[in-house]
Amino acid sequence: MSANTWTIAAARDALRKGEITAVDLTMACLTAMDAGDGLNAFVHKTPEMALEQARAADARLAAGDAPAMCGIPIGMKDLYAVKGVPTQAGSNILKGYRPEYDSTVTSNLTSAGAVLLGKLNMDEFAMGSSNESSCYGPAVNPWKIDDRKLTPGGSSGGSAAAVAADLCLAATGTDTGGSIRQPAAFCGITGIKPTYGRVSRWGIVAYASSLDQAGPMTKSVRDAAIMLGAMAGHDPMDSTSADLPVPDFEAALTGDIRGKQIGIPREYRLDGMPAEIAALWDRGMDMLRDAGAQIVDISLPHTKYALPTYYVIAPAEASSNLARYDGVRYGHRAKLAQGDGITEMYEKTRAEGFGPEVQRRIMAGTYVLSAGFYDAYYNRARRVRSLIKRDFEQAFAAGIDAILAPTTPSSAFGLGEQGGSDPVEMYLNDVFTVTLNLAGLPGVAVPVGLDAKGLPLGLQLIGRPWEEAALLNHAYVLETAAGFVAKPGKWW
Amino acid sequence: MSIDTQTARKVAKLARIRVEDADLPALAEKLSSILGFMEQLNEVDVTGVEPMTSVTPMRLKRRADVVTDGNIQAAVLKNAPDAREGFFAVPKVVE
Numbered sequence: 001m002s003a004n005t006w007t008i009a010a011a012r013d014a015l016r017k018g019e020i021t022a023v024d025l026t027m028a029c030l031t032a033m034d035a036g037d038g039l040n041a042f043v044h045k046t047p048e049m050a051l052e053q054a055r056a057a058d059a060r061l062a063a064g065d066a067p068a069m070c071g072i073p074i075g076m077k078d079l080y081a082v083k084g085v086p087t088q089a090g091s092n093i094l095k096g097y098r099p100e101y102d103s104t105v106t107s108n109l110t111s112a113g114a115v116l117l118g119k120l121n122m123d124e125f126a127m128g129s130s131n132e133s134s135c136y137g138p139a140v141n142p143w144k145i146d147d148r149k150l151t152p153g154g155s156s157g158g159s160a161a162a163v164a165a166d167l168c169l170a171a172t173g174t175d176t177g178g179s180i181r182q183p184a185a186f187c188g189i190t191g192i193k194p195t196y197g198r199v200s201r202w203g204i205v206a207y208a209s210s211l212d213q214a215g216p217m218t219k220s221v222r223d224a225a226i227m228l229g230a231m232a233g234h235d236p237m238d239s240t241s242a243d244l245p246v247p248d249f250e251a252a253l254t255g256d257i258r259g260k261q262i263g264i265p266r267e268y269r270l271d272g273m274p275a276e277i278a279a280l281w282d283r284g285m286d287m288l289r290d291a292g293a294q295i296v297d298i299s300l301p302h303t304k305y306a307l308p309t310y311y312v313i314a315p316a317e318a319s320s321n322l323a324r325y326d327g328v329r330y331g332h333r334a335k336l337a338q339g340d341g342i343t344e345m346y347e348k349t350r351a352e353g354f355g356p357e358v359q360r361r362i363m364a365g366t367y368v369l370s371a372g373f374y375d376a377y378y379n380r381a382r383r384v385r386s387l388i389k390r391d392f393e394q395a396f397a398a399g400i401d402a403i404l405a406p407t408t409p410s411s412a413f414g415l416g417e418q419g420g421s422d423p424v425e426m427y428l429n430d431v432f433t434v435t436l437n438l439a440g441l442p443g444v445a446v447p448v449g450l451d452a453k454g455l456p457l458g459l460q461l462i463g464r465p466w467e468e469a470a471l472l473n474h475a476y477v478l479e480t481a482a483g484f485v486a487k488p489g490k491w492w
Numbered sequence: 493m494s495i496d497t498q499t500a501r502k503v504a505k506l507a508r509i510r511v512e513d514a515d516l517p518a519l520a521e522k523l524s525s526i527l528g529f530m531e532q533l534n535e536v537d538v539t540g541v542e543p544m545t546s547v548t549p550m551r552l553k554r555r556a557d558v559v560t561d562g563n564i565q566a567a568v569l570k571n572a573p574d575a576r577e578g579f580f581a582v583p584k585v586v587e
Contacts, residue, residue: 100567196547210547239552308532315526319507326508328580333573342583347510359509363519364526366507367495377530382543384536389544423522424529440547465548 003028005166008072008223015061015071022057022071026050026115029073033117033167038492041152041162043078043136044086045118053115060113068250069230070113075162075171078119079126080214081203082106085116089205090124090134090155093353094331103203104235105172105214112230117168121158124355125322126179126207129429131157132415133357141187141412142488145454148414153183153429159217160187164488170218170227174204176211177310178433181445181460184217185407188447188456188486190479191217192224192472195465196440197242199228200235208317209240211310211437221446221476225249228468244466252469253476258292260474263400267303268432270409276451277406284404284448284459287481288474298400300391305384306435311427312368312381313438318358319365325353360423389439396464402474403462405432407445411455432460442468444475448482456486494524 003011003025014020030047050073057071081087081099083106088094102110110116121139123131130151131138139158141150142165152161156173160183163171173180175193184191192215199214206212216227229249235241264285269278285295327333327349334348354362368377395403409431419426436443442463447456459478463471495503500520504511511519569575574582 097571100564100570197550236553236555240547240550242548242550243553302536305533305536308530311526312530312533323508327573328582330571331573336583340583342585343508344510345583346508350508351510354509359507360519360522360526362509363500363503363507364523367499367503367523367527368530370503370506377533379543380533380536380538381530382545383538383541384533385544386541387536387538422525424525427529 002032004032004168006169007219008069008169008226009220011072011169012068012226016066022054022061022115023051025071026054026073029117029168036162036165036167036492039140039142039161039165040137041121041139041158041165041167042075042118043121043158046085046116049085050115050117053110057113057115067112067230068226069109071115072169073115073117074109075117075120075159075168076106077156077159077172077174078122079174079205080106080172082116082119085119087119087205088135089126090122090136091353091355091358092135092332093325093350097330099203101203104200104237105231106203108233109230114230120162120171123155123157124358125205125318126155126174126176127318127357127361128154129178129182129426130154130415130418133355135355138415140415142492143187143412143455144488144491150412151186151415153186153412155179156183156217160184160189160191163187163189163217163219165492170216170223172214172231173217174212174214175437176207176314177437178430180215180217181407181433181443182429184445185447185456185458186412188484189217189219190221190224190444190446190475191215192228192444192468193436193442194228194232194468195442197240198442198466198468199232200238200241202235202237206321208314209321210317211314213437221472221479222250222253224444225253225472247469249469249472252473254473255477255480257288257474257477260293260401261296261399262288262293263296263298263395263403265298265300265303265403265405267300268405270431274410277409277457280449280457280459281404281406284478287478288404291477291481296400298395298403300395300435302384302387302391303435306388306438307427307431309381309384309388309438310430310434312377313385315361315365316369316378317365319362319369322358322362325350357423385438388435392439392441401464402471405460405462407432407458407460411451411453411457436462441465442471444471446475446478446482447484448478449484450486495520495527
């Protein structure tokens, strides 16, 4: 098998044994990346930087100073600042922007020796569940069952497509309402959203700051453990970054979950849930039960209010965060007519630079924060958010170790099939994922099987705050029992 | 509550996004749909519940009040659409 198909763990071991060089591994990925243009996953390629980093990694490997990520070629979601490399958050308003600095995650990964192949497609400002709101056009799911092109999910759609198609060994994602876990499920890969505060947000273009969290998207649970370890850690540049030690996540993968209590939230069994999703969930319960865990029925009574809460809070925060795109300091500025003043400059710049979904969310956020509506919408949503978090706290206080749920309400759908007339239709994709962001909890999506059409389906495990290590161990048990090895056939 | 074109125009103005008059009815309709979705929250009894202010209970860290960087004017201005003589340039603001 060509080296671009390897896991991080396999590549790490081969690099350390000298069975391959980081340069050869990087070349294999660069070749796959160039052959993968039909997926529209990589939107800015950095082959020269990658080869330079690979040569440096080979020197570290030769010197015996090689952390786990040393020499591992990865892709970066376009949301992460990488010095000197276009960083547009999938938006025309940041066209031409090349940051003068690295995000903390970028520098954590490159300090660990990772090789950056380029920037990955995404929904504009991470607002979307299908990658269709990108200024680059949609990324395409490598899984294909008929003539249609399918969505890789979103917002981290380019990341999921690139990893599933073996264009890179792993990728970074970000998750505000499900943007790591939903695309991971649609593309048959693993993705973890860590506890809020585990990974620094500094240098990651902000969408909704109280919900955004960065995480890895990988080919296995072990890889997620390895890469999360390299991304995480306290950062004085992010005031919400937690000053806690980063455990050895990989060492926690013992496969022993005997006696653990797995909660099954009854409110997640939605009316009209497809039989295949329900059956997959049941199989997941059997797998964990067979491994010695105890399956417990639980209640999270405010679940149905999570999505409407999210669609108040996230746009409110976005309207504030995206006020900075004004055509003054970076990115696009509209051409002005004779006599246009500064207000016209702002209004024309923002109308030209932001796509329709971003404009809608900024305006919805502006509305709920405006005088007279602040209490009725924004403050009410923040109160309901407290109740959603309390639901989880009560479940964990009753002894639940992890919660098992579906990741998405369906498998991948066709590009152009959802949300055309009503934006809310697209929002419903996040129904199982968004609760965790509101509560700040870690969650991991694991591919478990294929549906009758032959498309991947995933299950999601939700953990206690700061206990990503235990959560990943549960995910490892699920992964081992499910034995998901299917790969998309190459058509691109 | 549904949003009329007048309210849509006002929200667009507050958000500093230019919307042509012809596009206001469609915008009002989509915003109304989003707002209708939000209104499910009116079913929840939130009496006595505090609004969440922090995702995880933590005290903001303090640090010494000292200058930690500076002298990077060129880097700060590098991405500006219009920078002149060490400043960001914008259309005339004061007559």
